[in-house]
Structures are given as C-alpha cells and as structure tokens.
Amino acid sequence: MNDITSKFWYTSEDSKNMRLLVSTLSDHPSAWTVTKCENVQPFGIQKLTIYSNFFNEHTDYVNLETGEMYANYFDSEIAPTDPSTPTTPTSSITARISASTSTIKVGGSYKNLTVNLFNDSNEDITTEYADATFTWTCSIDNEDWTDKVTWRAGTEYNQKKVKFPNNTSVIGKILSVKCEIVKDNLPIESEILLLELTE
Template structure:
C-alpha cells in the first residue's frame, strides 16, 4: 500500500490530457451517431426560431399573422437545424396531449457567438431570463407527408449521452389586449393549450354561492411581450383572455397565476372560468378576432401588427418579417406592395416611380433620426433605429409615399414596436 505522500504525488500528477474509458466511449458514440444520422427514420430537417424571427404574413383581412402548419421556407428568418423526433408514449392518463421529444446532432452547439444565426438566444433568453438553450424556442417539424408544424420546446431531459428536449405542439392562437400606460395594444401569438389536472365536477358550491369551476393552462415562450401578463390579489380585477372556438359567445377565462421560472424561458398561465361580457369583449366572426376587455376604455386599441386601410382605389401595404424593431439593433427590411381594387398585386407597374419613406414616434417625425439604406429591390428599404432607450415600448410608424404621373399614393402605416 503506498504511503500518504506517494498517494498525494500520484493524485497531483499531470495526465497529459489522458482520457478515461467513459470519455472515449462517449466520443465514439457521438461519432457513430453523426455518421448514421441521415439513415435514421426519425431524423428530420427542422427550423428553430423565437417569436420575433417567425415568418409573418398579412391575411385577406389585413391582419399580420404567422402559421402553425403548412409553412414554406423559400424566404425565411428561421434557422435550419437537424433533429430527431422521438415519440415516448401514445397515450396519456390525464387525457391531455402526450409528450414528445427532440434530439439534436451531437455536434450541435448550445452556445453562440456574435454573428451566429442563433446569437439572439444569448441576449434575449440566456442573459435576460437565465434560460437554457433551447428552452422557449419554437421549432418547425415535418410530418410523414412533409408538412411542417409548429412546436414549442418546453424542457430539457439531461443525459450522459444524447440529451433530449420535451416539445409540445402549438394548438391555439391566443389574442389579448396589452395595457401599456395609456396605450392598449392588440396582441396575438401561438401557444400550447394544456388541460389543468382537475377532477372537479365543473361546479363549485360554498356556503353562499355556486359557480363554474373549470381550469386550463397556457404555455408561451417568455419574451418582452409575454412577460407583461399579470394578475392581482383582487380576483375581480385579474386580466381576462378568450380561449374558445370561434363563436358569438365564446368561453372567457381570467388569469389566476403566472409562472415564469419552471422552467426559465417559458411563461405559464393558469386560467380560471369567467364569463363573456358583450359590453366589453369583442368577437369578429369574419376576421376570427376575439379579445377580452376590448371596450373597457375610451382609448381605442392599437395593433402594431395590423395596418389600416386608406380610402383609395389603389392601396399600398408595407410588410416586414416581424412587428418589432430593436433599439440600437440591426437593419429591418421593409417592402411595400401596391394592389388594385381586385386585390391584385400591381407593384411592377410602379418600378420607375419615386418611393419616399418616412417614420414617426408619437406623431414626432423621426425620418432624419433613423438610418436608412437602399433595399435590394426598388420597392424595398432598410431602416435602423438609433440606440435611444427612452422610446422603448413605443411604436415606430413607418409610411411610404409613391408618386407616379402626379398621382400620389400614401401607404398604410406599418407600426413597429420599439424593443430593447
């Protein structure tokens, strides 16, 4: 048996970076997984992104939206990533959506440097919310027919080899009214609707009153928009949302709990049954919009993602990849298109005309304060907002004036929320 002095000398001896058998086996396993990756039936080409790097489009009602299925990627803000889709079970005891898992290539980085496509995770998720990659990100997965669907990455499952991540499908587009001082902003975002585990009869009766007793849970990615959900100790003043099929009298819920730390990177909302109020709540069966507390103020709600239609036979609409722009961030690409009375795109007829871009914040002209650059096409422009934190949370209103043969066409206003 060696002496204590000899044992200490052996323990402190340099190993010249020698590896244990476990480390060698892990490297060999990673190598085999990489080499056989494309041969697996579970391997898929996916796209990963946060809410602000989603691909938005303007629907037939002029509302800016994103898709939960059937996406295409000819021109996308999302980042391509290789993953395996793993089905852990096909049934659930609580009758809720079963859990699925995602696994990345062993060589997939989980931390990013400036210049990487996913560098925004370091600043927007890890630094701000102490989240762990890839919690809080959306991922588009193709099914067996090649149709892509939106999923939310909700939790990591640590392992010595090949860690996995729990994912749940986006199954409801939530719409709500955000209060920001005197402003009220219409919001909409895809989320995961889950059943709250409860075996009640649906009716609660105490010594005096009886009322419905149903619960639900919503899971959204944590970001500068969803962090503004709230509830109070006064149950009658809690924030209300509509979670329902589209109908004249939809089901309304009040938020009774917000969970932002289990895990970090997600916003979990617990909802409790409330009642539809035809005097304050808004439903539009044609556009599919449903907002609780829409009419509870004299201030008309504004929507930074919804342009308004000018009274003209020819309309001009500005589009952007997202409805936000970062203060002191990179350039935002803007595109203006023109449409006739039949909603046919006639932009090419204005290729030789003059396009003049302007912008404002709170009715103050900011055209000369922002930085403009020419776009790739004649109807495109790039704009960069200076590093002025005093305007964070406000709306940058962008307009474009098109002049042809002494005929002037004013575009719809594109509202972009100023974020940090």
C-alpha cells in the same frame, strides 16, 4: 371595406372632397364631406372622418320612388347622362408595407421593409410602379423621426432598410412607418406599418 367604400376619396382641396348623402330618405337628406380616409389594421377596415355639409338641390340627386340618393350627381365637371348609373372615381390603389416581424430593436441591425401595391381587386400591381418615386418616412407619437433613423436602399426598388438609433428612452413605444409612392404626379400613400421598439 367593400366595392363602394373602396372608392371614397379626399384631397387637400376642400372643394374637391367627396360628398356623401347619409340620411333617411327625404327631399333634403343630410350631406357629409369626407375629410380623411384611412385604412386601419386589420386590413379591410376603413376609418373615415366626415363633416356635416349642406344638401345642394342643384347638384345632389334624390329619387323618393326608388330610394336612390347621390351627392354631387349633377356636378358640372361630371355630367352623367343616365341617373340610374352614378359616376364613381377611378379605382383606388392600396399600398401595404410588410416586415418580417412587428418589432424593431433599438440600436439593432437594419430591418428590411417592402411595400406592395394592390388594385381594388386586391391584385398585386407593384411591377407597374418600378419607375415611381418611393419616399419613406417614420414617426413616434406623431413626432417626425425620419431624419433620426438610418435608411439604406433595399435590394429592390420597392424595398428599404431602416436602422433605429441606440435611444433607450423610446423602448416600448411604436414606430409608425409610411411610404409615399408617386407616379405621373399622382401620389399614393401607404397604410402605416406599426413597429414596436424593443431592447
């Protein structure tokens, strides 16, 4: 992840997903659409899913002399005045969940989870989300377990306690925990916390 890749984005509306020009320099370079953008462990690595797309000579910008290539540069919604300064979306916010250990006991006691939010300079801005809505979910092998575990409120607004039922059939599997933070109708999805289920 760097200053450029941290600004990649995608939405549920295909027509509004970020497009990229990744190609050798030519009049009609290869265009791609971002359809998924995930932060993976260790932090600092970003996983993208992209699909090939058509180059659009009306909205995409290519300068063969300077080597600059920008997708959707002349988009009707964003009309830049100077082609030398490409527009970028608003700065991205990252949410990370932390726990004391990377395991959770089956049938054990409550485990404390804390989610913190960081701006693109990696500064902790969690206090700015004190009035946000925090929704916690979890899954095992892509199967939703949110209603099968027991949740309790944590000490702080950005904390949650989770207790796993006494189900020995899942020992050794991974519990994936996620938190969605919504403020001013803008959702932020946390990175996934992986907890190994132990006896």
